[in-house]
Amino acid sequence: MTTVVFYLAAVVALATALAVVVQANPFVSALALIGNLVALAAMYLLLEADFVAAAQIIVYAGAVMVMFLFVIAYIGPRSQVGTRRGRPWQLWAAVVAVGAILAEIALADGGAGFGEAADVTAAEGEPGFGSPQAVGEAFLTEYVLSFEVVSLLLLVAAVAGVVLGGGQRxxxxxxxxxxxxxxxxxxxxxxxxxxxxxxxxxxxxxxxxxxxxxxxx
Amino acid sequence: MSPDVVPYLIVSGLLFVIGLAGVLLRRSPLTVLLSLEIMLNSANLALVAFSRHVGGHDGQVFALVVMGVAAAEVVVGLGLIVAMARRDLVLDTDQLRSLHG
The missing domain is CATH 1.10.287 (Helix Hairpins)
Incomplete structure (x- = not known):
């Protein structure tokens, strides 16, 4: 059952990611990205990261993407720009760079010896793994500094957003x-x-x- | 029975490469930002998968921090795009070569 859900989520995630990159219309790209985020949330659930999955849906697929769609609607048809680069060598350099990183990831994934993952199931019986309580406890004890830094960062980003996008003409x-x-x-x-x-x-x-x-x- | 973590890492790597291709090949700043989101999310998937593999919550905490940073990055990026649109600049990363206050 979980295997079926995983492969479904993987296919949806990869297809929607390709759609984001290929689509000429940024509005369609943003909608495809919402599908991608939901598929990833399903994978987080399979990995027993319940709280991360909920945050993904609420914060990412909800708040962030709504902001994206607002901006795309505000800009209108001017936001449609194709893929052609100014100089052809840039296109080939980009393709080569992407291929190199793909090869590197393939080598790392294939050769890292994660194949015998017998201990993956060891943590499975543990109750409350990935629950809001457990993640919140980790956040407010061991990682309290990064928690505070992120809240400060979000405040600064909100001010920056107002200064850049809002205000006077x-x-x-x-x-x-x-x-x-x-x-x-x-x-x-x-x-x-x-x-x-x-x-x-x-x-x-x-x-x-x-x-x-x-x-x- | 959870599947072994390697399939997740493969999906994560493919998503990262797709996002990278979008960042490098597309010219619309909006699509570049959307592709950047794919890259950040692929990293999150790898973090959560490793968190599951190790059996601790560190990776999940890291993934949530990445989500916060991504939200901040989207706010600034979209603010810049709106500022460009209000100045009637062409929204094309090939044309936007200089910053001017």
Whole structure:
């Protein structure tokens, strides 16, 4: 039974991960990533990490991914960018790097001698392994420093998010914005430049009141 | 009967490589961030699997810390992307070559 669940979860996790990377539309990618996270949570349950699985669903598949989807919806169709790299050697270098790491992982997994894992089942009878009590106790005794550091980090990240994404519209004249946009368009050369120009024009038209706000300041 | 830990490590390694390919090959900063999440989660899977193998909670604590760090990283990354979008910059990692305050 657990074997069937494992292989199901593994297939779903790998398929959704591939979908995240292959999909052109980031919205579909984000939805596929939610499936990936749920499949991983199922694997955590198989590994008797109940609390980690619950946190995965609530924090990751819930809060973090909702934030992702909000940002993708906010940005709109401009977020669709393909895979083609500027220089072909970069693509090949990336493929070679990925292949090298895959080979390294295969060697490490195959040669590490985990094959005779007879003692894996030894801890299985232990009641309460991975329960919130056990993990919370480890967190608040042995790892209390990292617990506090993570809460501080989250506070700093929240402040950084407000500073970066929220607040006032950047204090720039429209002229410099326009210059920047046309620079970006001209440096993009080729057939896609016209499309980018149209996209920028569309976002301008969509956000009609924004230039007024910039001028008022 | 739990399956032996090696299949989990294989899945974790494959997920890591898929995420790495996404980070290196995609140009949209949003997809790069999503692929980065796959890489972090593959590391978490390996940590939880090793935690099960050893029979202690250390790996699970580590995985939860990684989740917290990942949430912080997503907040900053998405904040940067929103800031770029508000300045009408092209959302393309090939075009974004310089930082300017």
């Amino acid at each position: 950047p204090q720039r004249t429209r002229r410099s914005d326009d210059a920047e946009a046309t620079n970006a368009v001209s440096s993009r050369r080729g057939a896609s430049a016209a499309m980018v120009e149209a996209e920028i024009a569309a976002t301008r038209a969509g956000g009609a009141p924004r230039p007024g706000v910039g001028v008022d300041r």
